[in-house]
Amino acid sequence: MKLRSHFLLLISVLAVVVIAVMGIASYQLNKKNALAEARDKGQLIFNYMLSGRDYFRDEQRSLVLELVEKERFYPELMSGFVVTRGTWEKFDEKMPQYKFKQATIDPLWPANKADADELQLIDFFQQNSEVEEHEGFVEKNGMDYYYFAKPQKVSTEKCLRCHGDPLDAPKDQAMIYGSENGYNWKLGETVSAYIVYIPIKDALLAATKSSLIIVAIGAACFFLALFVIWLFMDRRVVSPIMMLSQRAEEISLGENLATALKVENKNEIGILTESIDRLRISMLTLLERCRRE
Numbered sequence: 699m700k701l702r703s704h705f706l707l708l709i710s711v712l713a714v715v716v717i718a719v720m721g722i723a724s725y726q727l728n729k730k731n732a733l734a735e736a737r738d739k740g741q742l743i744f745n746y747m748l749s750g751r752d753y754f755r756d757e758q759r760s761l762v763l764e765l766v767e768k769e770r771f772y773p774e775l776m777s778g779f780v781v782t783r784g785t786w787e788k789f790d791e792k793m794p795q796y797k798f799k800q801a802t803i804d805p806l807w808p809a810n811k812a813d814a815d816e817l818q819l820i821d822f823f824q825q826n827s828e829v830e831e832h833e834g835f836v837e838k839n840g841m842d843y844y845y846f847a848k849p850q851k852v853s854t855e856k857c858l859r860c861h862g863d864p865l866d867a868p869k870d871q872a873m874i875y876g877s878e879n880g881y882n883w884k885l886g887e888t889v890s891a892y893i894v895y896i897p898i899k900d901a902l903l904a905a906t907k908s909s910l911i912i913v914a915i916g917a918a919c920f921f922l923a924l925f926v927i928w929l930f931m932d933r934r935v936v937s938p939i940m941m942l943s944q945r946a947e948e949i950s951l952g953e954n955l956a957t958a959l960k961v962e963n964k965n966e967i968g969i970l971t972e973s974i975d976r977l978r979i980s981m982l983t984l985l986e987r988c989r990r991e
């Protein structure tokens with residue numbers, strides 16, 4: 699293989715390795731950032747929802763209870779869970795890509811029913827009562843999500859008024875939700891988990907896209923550099939060496955001895971040119987001496 703091709707092949711292999719490492723590293727970094735962003739969004743939405751519920755529970759509910767006639771139960775006015783669900787339904791109309799669920803083993807409201815993954819999560823919270831939150835990744839209906847969850851326990855006897863024996867529940871509640879599901883919960887049991895789901899497909903796609911852009915820019919710069927190196931090698935190294943090799947050949951055959959070699963640069967090629975020119979002069983002197991004798 700010729701020197702120039704050898705050299706360029708070596709650079710190309712190195713460049714491919716460098717660009718590939720750059721691409722992989724930037725993908726990993728972008729992916730990490732995308733997931734961190736999904737996590738931030740999840741926590742933001744989650745905490746906002748909980749704050750809405752806490753405001754209702756701490757500030758509004760006692761006032762509502764004073765105003766509403768005893769024995770009546772209006773879920774929209776009196777249940778933090780209904781307020782949270784209703785708030786989310788409005789949010790969902792504006793930003794349907796996110797999901798929030800009060801996933802429950804046996805709920806009053808059917809849409810709150812936990813699916814298989816959520817049941818596992820609730821079970822995990824039940825087994826590990828010290829765990830107050832949990833996060834991770836999950837695939838649902840072919841979509842990848844980051845999720846963030848907190849357990850819901852039957853924390854006081856008060857809960858059992860509406861979720862214990864159906865006969866004790868407010869009449870209005872039984873009318874609206876029936877007496878089948880959402881009852882007979884036990885004190886201390888983890889019955890539910892609040893879960894927010896943040897889609898990560900778009901964020902991961904964006905991470906892949908920006909890594910590809912970095913690889914494309916790296917490759918373009920490399921080809922430009924390769925072209926410049928090729929030109930340089932051609933003009934400054936290969937052509938002069940070809941010329942010198944042709945002159946050395948001529949000198950060895952005693953041809954063209956009168957034409958001096960021009961030294962253009964004081965670099966390694968210049969030094970070689972000087973040496974070959976000295977060889978030419980020596981050859982010329984030798985031949986003249988031979989001719990005279």
Ligand code: HEC
Nearest residue numbers: 779780783800802805806807810851852856857860880890
């Ligand atoms: C005055 C009645 C009442 C009390 C007291 C009450 N809840 Fe509920 N709860 C409801 C109603 C009604 C719903 C239905 C929510 C909806 O329509 O989305 C509900 C929903 C829920 C849900 C969502 C799953 C489902 O059943 O749809 C959870 C979890 C829950 N309650 C837990 C609790 C806990 C824990 C307590 C005690 C701290 C409690 N509740 C106290 C009436 C009550």
